[in-house]
Amino acid sequence: MLLKLILQGEMVVCAGAGADYRHLFSSASNFSGQPLHQFSSALYSIGNMVVEVVNVSEFQQLAKEILPKMYYDYFTGGAEDEHTLRENLEAFRRITFRPRVLIDVSRTNLSTNILGFDMSSPIMVAPTAFHSLAYSEGEVATAKAAAATNTIMVLSYSSTRTIEEVASSCNGIRFFQLYVYKRRDVSAILVQRAERNGYKAIVLTVDTPKLGRRWRDIKNKMVAPQLKNFDGLFSTEVVAEKGSNLEAFASQTLDSSLNWKDIEWLKSITNLPILLKGVLTAEDAVKAVEVGVAGVIVSNHGARQLDFVPATISVLEEVVQAVGGRIPVLLDGGIRRGTDVFKALALGAQAVLIGRPVIYGLAAKGQYGVTRVIEMLRDELERTMSLCGCCSVKDITRNHVRTERDKLQSLL
Ligand SMILES: Cc1cc2nc3c(=O)[nH]c(=O)nc-3n(C[C@H](O)[C@H](O)[C@H](O)COP(=O)(O)O)c2cc1C
Numbered sequence: 083m084l085l086k087l088i089l090q091g092e093m094v095v096c097a098g099a100g101a102d103y104r105h106l107f108s109s110a111s112n113f114s115g116q117p118l119h120q121f122s123s124a125l126y127s128i129g130n131m132v133v134e135v136v137n138v139s140e141f142q143q144l145a146k147e148i149l150p151k152m153y154y155d156y157f158t159g160g161a162e163d164e165h166t167l168r169e170n171l172e173a174f175r176r177i178t179f180r181p182r183v184l185i186d187v188s189r190t191n192l193s194t195n196i197l198g199f200d201m202s203s204p205i206m207v208a209p210t211a212f213h214s215l216a217y218s219e220g221e222v223a224t225a226k227a228a229a230a231t232n233t234i235m236v237l238s239y240s241s242t243r244t245i246e247e248v249a250s251s252c253n254g255i256r257f258f259q260l261y262v263y264k265r266r267d268v269s270a271i272l273v274q275r276a277e278r279n280g281y282k283a284i285v286l287t288v289d290t291p292k293l294g295r296r297w298r299d300i301k302n303k304m305v306a307p308q309l310k311n312f313d314g315l316f317s318t319e320v321v322a323e324k325g326s327n328l329e330a331f332a333s334q335t336l337d338s339s340l341n342w343k344d345i346e347w348l349k350s351i352t353n354l355p356i357l358l359k360g361v362l363t364a365e366d367a368v369k370a371v372e373v374g375v376a377g378v379i380v381s382n383h384g385a386r387q388l389d390f391v392p393a394t395i396s397v398l399e400e401v402v403q404a405v406g407g408r409i410p411v412l413l414d415g416g417i418r419r420g421t422d423v424f425k426a427l428a429l430g431a432q433a434v435l436i437g438r439p440v441i442y443g444l445a446a447k448g449q450y451g452v453t454r455v456i457e458m459l460r461d462e463l464e465r466t467m468s469l470c471g472c473c474s475v476k477d478i479t480r481n482h483v484r485t486e487r488d489k490l491q492s493l494l
């Protein structure tokens with residue numbers, strides 16, 4: 083392992099022959115670095131040394147050092163036993179590559195497009211709530227990083243900066259994620275504001291008729307921030323006597339009667355294309371095509387809703403086959419490496435979205451941290467493509483990966 087060290091402003095490259103700091107990177111429990119805010123690059127200190135962050139997992143360690151426990155737990159946690167949370171990561175590790183050799187990969191091109199919108203790579207920013215809890219500039223910093231990397235950002239309905247603030251902060255392609263509230267008029271107003279402010283699609287989250295049970299938030303008595311988007315529309319202030327304030331807020335506001343017929347209602351209030359986020363079965367994928375949405379996102383909400391649903395990567399093929407190329411299929415959940423992105427594309431996703439990695443970058447280093455997270459994943463994807471013999475994302479095929487199911491089938 084090669085560590086890049088910056089001592090008193092000078093870059094020194096320290097090879098493995100010197101001191102070995104590998105143990106400091108291997109797990110959350112033994113990380114002992116301190117983030118350094120005075121540097122514009124992603125650095126942290128170990129003793130009197132300054133070390134550069136080289137992957138998403140190290141950004142996560144930095145975020146853990148920086149954030150108050152209540153917020154780190156909110157961002158990182160999952161539902162109930164967090165079985166699916168672990169599975170979202172583990173399922174990627176069970177998929178191996180079938181690389182092809184002797185292919186000219188001297189030029190690679192990662193660019194792609196979704197619903198006609200060009201992107202520098204098939205990596206998008208997933209909607210995640212409350213960015214100002216991670217970094218003061220909140221979603222504006224995230225939007226600037228997404229725009230700088232030519233990446234599509236999906237702004238959360240529960241953003242801490244308004245639809246208008248994000249829209250006016252920089253140019254960039256943005257989608258708007260929607261929760262449908264019991265107060266349908268409020269949801270309709272936000273959809274119309276998104277449309278007026280140049281957002282290009284509505285991402286309707288369909289896996290949250292009620293909020294999943296998140297024990298970390300219950301124990302920490304998680305308090306959700308006030309949301310400026312709703313100023314003048316209704317109060318987002320809720321005081322729960324015990325447990326998670328967020329859960330109390332969600333149970334007061336979310337419309338759990340939302341159903342397939344409501345897609346017509348949504349279509350009647352917007353001209354934007356609609357994507358459904360939270361589809362995990364072939365049956366629902368077929369229905370999504372039938373009701374005429376523009377795309378589906380295979381997602382289990384980062385394992386924060388129903389525990390013991392499968393890892394998203396393990397149901398991707400089922401959904402892709404059911405959709406049969408009629409609309410784009412995207413995936414999120416557990417993407418931490420460029421190799422994960424490649425695996426999702428090989429199994430039929432047109433693009434992936436990243437949730438927590440963005441928050442970790444944001445907490446650690448603001449806009450720069452988010453930019454680095456996106457760039458690191460993009461670089462890792464590019465190298466994976468080269469090493470698998472693929473020059474463009476279109477060259478990535480099902481034959482480039484081997485799943486658990488493939489292994490079982492080969493035994494029959
Ligand atoms: C802290 C946090 C907040 C989230 N907020 C939202 C949200 O407001 N709307 C939504 O549709 N999904 C939300 N999600 C789910 C993400 O959009 C996405 O599905 C998930 O984070 C992907 O998994 P990953 O974090 O492993 O990349 C949230 C996820 C996290 C971790």
Ligand SMILES: CCCCCCC(=O)C(=O)O
Pocket residue numbers: 211240261331332335336383386
């Ligand atoms: C009214 C719903 C609040 C949802 C909070 C954001 C979210 O989706 C999450 O996973 O957390």
